[in-house]
Amino acid sequence: MTNGIFFLCVFAAKTGRKGLSHSGAHDRFPSMEKMKRTHACGELSLSQTEKEVILNGWVHRLRDYGGITFINLRDRSGVVQAVVESDAPAALRERAASLKFEYCVAVRGTVRARPESMRNPEMKTGDLEVKVFDLEILSTCETLPFMIDGESEAKEDARLRYRYLDLRTSAMQDRIRLRHETAFAAREYLVGRGFYEIETPTFIRSTPEGARDFLVPSRVQPGKFYALPQSPQLYKQLLMVSGFERYFQIARCYRDEDSRGDRQPEFTQIDLEMSFVSREDVFEVTEGMMRHIFKKVMKSDLAVPFRRLPYDEAMSRYGSDKPDLRFGLELKDFGAPAAKSDFQVFKTVLAAKGLVKALVAPGCGEYSRKQITDLEETAKTYGAKGLAWMKVTKEGRLEGGVAKFFEKIAAEVVADLAAKPGDLLLFVADKPRTACVALGAVRTRLGADLKLAKPGDFLFAWIVDFPLFEYNEEEKRWDPAHHLFSMPQEKYLDMLESDPGSVKADLYDLVCNGVELASGSIRIHDPKLQARVFAVIGITMAEAERRFGFLLEAFKYGPPPHGGIGIGFDRFITLLVGVATIREVIAFPKNTVGASAMDDCPSSVDEKQLKDLRLMVIEEEK
RNA sequence: GGGGGUGUAGCGAAGCUGGUUUAUCGCGCCGGCCUGUCAAGCCGGAGAUCGCGGGUUCAAGCCCCGUCACUCCCGCCA
Numbered sequence: 001m002t003n004g005i006f007f008l009c010v011f012a013a014k015t016g017r018k019g020l021s022h023s024g025a026h027d028r029f030p031s032m033e034k035m036k037r038t039h040a041c042g043e044l045s046l047s048q049t050e051k052e053v054i055l056n057g058w059v060h061r062l063r064d065y066g067g068i069t070f071i072n073l074r075d076r077s078g079v080v081q082a083v084v085e086s087d088a089p090a091a092l093r094e095r096a097a098s099l100k101f102e103y104c105v106a107v108r109g110t111v112r113a114r115p116e117s118m119r120n121p122e123m124k125t126g127d128l129e130v131k132v133f134d135l136e137i138l139s140t141c142e143t144l145p146f147m148i149d150g151e152s153e154a155k156e157d158a159r160l161r162y163r164y165l166d167l168r169t170s171a172m173q174d175r176i177r178l179r180h181e182t183a184f185a186a187r188e189y190l191v192g193r194g195f196y197e198i199e200t201p202t203f204i205r206s207t208p209e210g211a212r213d214f215l216v217p218s219r220v221q222p223g224k225f226y227a228l229p230q231s232p233q234l235y236k237q238l239l240m241v242s243g244f245e246r247y248f249q250i251a252r253c254y255r256d257e258d259s260r261g262d263r264q265p266e267f268t269q270i271d272l273e274m275s276f277v278s279r280e281d282v283f284e285v286t287e288g289m290m291r292h293i294f295k296k297v298m299k300s301d302l303a304v305p306f307r308r309l310p311y312d313e314a315m316s317r318y319g320s321d322k323p324d325l326r327f328g329l330e331l332k333d334f335g336a337p338a339a340k341s342d343f344q345v346f347k348t349v350l351a352a353k354g355l356v357k358a359l360v361a362p363g364c365g366e367y368s369r370k371q372i373t374d375l376e377e378t379a380k381t382y383g384a385k386g387l388a389w390m391k392v393t394k395e396g397r398l399e400g401g402v403a404k405f406f407e408k409i410a411a412e413v414v415a416d417l418a419a420k421p422g423d424l425l426l427f428v429a430d431k432p433r434t435a436c437v438a439l440g441a442v443r444t445r446l447g448a449d450l451k452l453a454k455p456g457d458f459l460f461a462w463i464v465d466f467p468l469f470e471y472n473e474e475e476k477r478w479d480p481a482h483h484l485f486s487m488p489q490e491k492y493l494d495m496l497e498s499d500p501g502s503v504k505a506d507l508y509d510l511v512c513n514g515v516e517l518a519s520g521s522i523r524i525h526d527p528k529l530q531a532r533v534f535a536v537i538g539i540t541m542a543e544a545e546r547r548f549g550f551l552l553e554a555f556k557y558g559p560p561p562h563g564g565i566g567i568g569f570d571r572f573i574t575l576l577v578g579v580a581t582i583r584e585v586i587a588f589p590k591n592t593v594g595a596s597a598m599d600d601c602p603s604s605v606d607e608k609q610l611k612d613l614r615l616m617v618i619e620e621e622k
Numbered sequence: 623g624g625g626g627g628u629g630u631a632g633c634g635a636a637g638c639u640g641g642u643u644u645a646u647c648g649c650g651c652c653g654g655c656c657u658g659u660c661a662a663g664c665c666g667g668a669g670a671u672c673g674c675g676g677g678u679u680c681a682a683g684c685c686c687c688g689u690c691a692c693u694c695c696c697g698c699c700a
Contacts, residue, residue, distance in 0.1 A: 067657040152634040210700030
């Protein structure tokens, strides 16, 4: 009892509000019994004129004239203007005057057309208003840390600290709604195509491949740990062995790696797997789903099938395995002219089996030294030692940068690159991959600077024929390029052991506008072939048995040929909505160090909890 | 692990190469006025350890060093 009183006093002191201003809320118990809404704010129209309606929502904006008070009332559906006029009873006028931003209220009133001159064409419900004759304050709201839908947006820190308020803004409401609609459309389509939605565990065995696992300690078996799944990969393959034939899940995935704008420690995939299929079947279903989503959510027609681009071609022409194909600006091989030039740097690289790649920046001949240096920085970030350049003059001659080494073959260079007067020529010479990737980054940068991509366009493409393995320089061994269970293409089977680097797999990515949206493969279902792949990677059967024994065992019992794909749901929504980071489309995201400012996690835990788990925290030595 | 950017009232910003005393503006907040607004308006008011610590200087929001937080990128992310 004493405690209760003390608590109330503290509360009053803390809010710093005078009790009187809240009288409206306290002298009437805020019950929904008599004030349940009959309509949604944003859906009122003149067809309800003269009708009595009850609305529930939040005080979005407030304009108090003493005698007359305008309340912009907001709910999920939108905003409508409610008016408390001077002819209202004094108690109602007082209660209206006591309102503040974001009070949660119920109003009863009649819908009426606004006089012609007082209509607001900016508002969906701007032709009407609700004349209020009853107003209930359901709950009050303290001074806000930032305005909902204010003129200036709060910084992300503050938005995440008060995420529940940030989510009230129309921008966030729209994004989260679109996310929901997309998930629904995906389900609708996949269910229609015979897929079952099946959940898989979130506590699984740790299989230390790929990203770091998040671990969950077992209390019942001290010293042992579960891992959170990086994706439902193994389980969905097991579901194929089980004979479900078509599985999907909107699945949460966890990877303990450093965050980025497009990466969170936990994220969502539309994950699917199909039996008795080739990659074409996976493409067809994915394209169909994308088309369905665009129709339902974006109200637009998406052209299918998507373009196919082999990985090697993507790297060579665009310097990226996720190129933005909304613009050309392709990289060209400059090996032949470079070999004929007097430029020793290029010739040395060529002699070492490197590549010289060229990029024609149209109309950038006037770029300043500073602008070129900026481009060079971009190339260097991706491992290039430098960015060579020269300009094509109005007369079609080469000038500046490395031009002097190409004097003799100037005409050939210009013709070879199809360069025009006023263009800037850019070159990276390096190991093949570095040359492509670094100049590819310059291409991406130029595309943005020159605004070459039309916003609002969505250009999808399948990147196909990824290599099965990539060489790990540090460890001096072959690593799986994507994952361990991807199927090598049949025509490369003979060279699996003799020339692993040349083996292409039935591995594919779906890219759109320079974003990697999805990744998948046809899986190995033949234990013998799987064993060969393990051998190339250097995994002994004993080790494979230890890590994936359950999967290998399952594959002894008549596994169907199968394959699938996982679509990065957050990235997909980010793309549809056109925002910069996936945090903008996740209701409660983590920041770049994996923390949530709202609930302050991760956090320390009680000694007791640690003891139960027989865990000990070792302080870092300084 | 590495590189870049940012940090000034509750929120968003300004504060030029160090020097006008009480660090400015808009929103919000508090008080008052106001019967048709819709980013309402008008009058008055409160509110800032200039992220934190140290240093240089006669003088630091501004320069230097360190540190923390947030953010973007490289590495990493089968």
